[in-house]
Amino acid sequence: MPPSDDEDALIASLEAATDTDPTLSALRERRIQSLSSAVSAAKAARTQGFGSYTPLSSEKSLLDLTTSPTYPRCIVHFFKSDFNRCSIMDGHLETLAQKHLEARFVRIAVEDAPFLVERLGVRVLPCVIGFVDGVGVERVVGFEGLKGGDAFETGVLEGRLVGKGVLLEVGTGGGVGVVGRREEGRDGEGEGGGKRGLRGRKAVDEDEDDDWD
Known part of the structure; x- marks a missing residue:
């Protein structure tokens, strides 16, 4: 399914999470970037119909x-x-x-x-x-x-x-x-x-x- 506005909350929760493991932190950061790009693309698409x-x-x-x-x-x-x-x-x-x-x-x-x-x-x-x-x-x-x-x-x-x-x-x-x-x-x-x-x-x-x- 395409990204939805519900994923804004997921991005916020990932950004708020704390982790002392640098590997997990890096994975979370990549996940945040990926979700942010997908949500932005979906929102831009919807403005075009x-x-x-x-x-x-x-x-x-x-x-x-x-x-x-x-x-x-x-x-x-x-x-x-x-x-x-x-x-x-x-x-x-x-x-x-x-x-x-x-x-x-x-x-x-x-x-x-x-x-x-x-x-x-x-x-x-x-x-x-x-x-x-x-x-x-x-x-x-x-x-x-x-x-x-x-x-x-x-x-x-x-x-x-x-x-x-x-x-x-x-x-x-x-x-x-x-x-x-x-x-x-x-x-x-x-x-x-x-x-x-x-x-x-x-x-x-x-x-x-x-x-x-």
Whole structure:
């Protein structure tokens, strides 16, 4: 998990500790420095929007975000507010946003992004697209490929995004703002379909409300 403000108290307690053993004192000092750096990095990241799941209301703001060098990794959820599965996806993305400070997590209603919805071929909701350096490298369409259906676990979605380099595996030491490697020739072709491969398709379940075209 990313560092939190709770670690400020841990740093204070380590600084207040006394020890006559020089070896232990040196270890404690290194621990304090490491924790201080991690907490400072996490706080700085949060001032730039990392660690939160942010709603956007315009296509320009989405384009600016996904093409900014400040945010090389972005996860975008195209949604409709009255779709139950979109609400379920929101919960998972909110959890991942707090855990992965190396990426920005945002959502935008399809009615607020008609040009991008058409250009990206978004036809089934929820639709989550992972961008690296402005290039779509993974796409999750509905709940396809997410074992468990409506009850899928957050880790399943996380694994999909880590596997395509949109997110970094926890504990790898990647950190905020590290630019991931683009996968040549993918350009939005995830397990859930290609960049424009959703046009005219039907949702898997006959009674689900995710086919909104």
